[in-house]
Amino acid sequence: MTTAVSAAVFSSAASSAAPPDKGVGPLxxxxxxRRRVSQLELALRADSSARHISFIETGRSRPSEEMVLRLAEHLDVPVRERNALLLAAGYAPHYPETPLDDPALGALRDGMERLIQGYEPYPALVVDAMYTVVAANRGITMLLAGVAESLLAPPLNAMRLTLHPEGLAPRIRNLREWRGHLLAQMERQIALYRSDALRALYEEVAAYPVPETGPEDREPAEPVPYFALPMQVEHEGRVLSFISSISTFNTPMDVTVAELAIETFLPADPATVKYLHSLGT
Incomplete structure (x- = not known):
């Protein structure tokens, strides 16, 4: 597994099939x-020529299936988008999309469960590209105490749970900063992918009201030299601080697997570490 700064993945609800008016060249x-790579640099990486790359992009040459996959690999194109490129070039999709509950992914599900359970007492969860929670440990359950029942009804959505006024938002001390971080993450994904579903989710959570006087205006906690932006959340009269880290699978060969992300919350100060261990979760 590879640690990343954001989950650069999208679920089946965020399908990105190639637009009918575009061939593989323009895509x-x-x-x-997007990757800021010249035709010559891409040609050198893919063992081709700048002339051939130019012909492909302008539609004067149809790339082979192997060439499409090779170029996509060197451009770090997500798996779902590689299938879209193949379809635009007139080929069948190369990567399957196996339902997460399929027996074939049983080992994957078991492995993720063991991973997030082993992270306890610290919070950890698994989400898909639409931020739907597919697994969570007891550390997450602890944080969600007091969240409205309507938000806890399946399917749970991590963005709604965090930013909804009946979710964690009223207890997040640095809500404006943390909200800005999450929305900027979604904006970067929307700018890179064609995803109507993700855009709709973004517009929904971005429209949630932010109180003029919020948790940030309360008595500040004792200053701590954080090494990254923390989420500071109130829990039973305490302020817990966490740094978020998101991991994705290295070299996935299935769309479903490519679009999963494991988010872990590392305690950002000694007080948070001490409190979580005192819970005995």
Missing amino acids: LRAWRE
């Missing part, structure tokens, strides 16, 4: 430009 050019 590859768009990915190359």
Whole structure:
């Protein structure tokens, strides 16, 4: 597994099939430009020529299936988008999309459960690309105490749980900062992918009201030299501080697996460590 700063993945609800008015050439050019790679640099990486790359991008040459996959790999194109490129080039999708509850993914599910349970008493959860919670440990359950029942009804959504006024938001001491961090993360994903579902979720959570006087305006906690932006959340009269880390699977060969992310919350100060261990969870 590889640690990343954000979950750069999308669920089946956020399908990104190639637009009917675009062939594979313009799509590859768009990915190359996003990655800020020149035609010559891409050609050298893919053992091709700048002329051939130019012909592919302008539609003068149809790339082979192998070439599409090779270019996608060197441009670090997500798995679902690689299937979209293949479809745009007239080929069948290369990567399967296995339902998470399929027996074939049993080992994956068991492994993720063991991983997040082993992280206790610290919070950890697994989400898909739409931030739907597919697994969570007791550390997360502890944090969600007091959240409205309507938000806890399946399927749970991590963004709604965090930013909804009946969710964690009223207890997050640095709500404006943490909210800005989460929305910026979603904005980066929307800018890179075609996802109507993700955009709708973004518009929903961005519209949640933010109180003019919020947790930030309460008596500040004792200053701590944090090494990254923490989420500071009130829990039973205490302020707990966590640094979020998100991990994705290295070299996934299945769309479902590629679109899973494990988020762990590392205690950001000694007081949080001491309190969590005192719970005996």
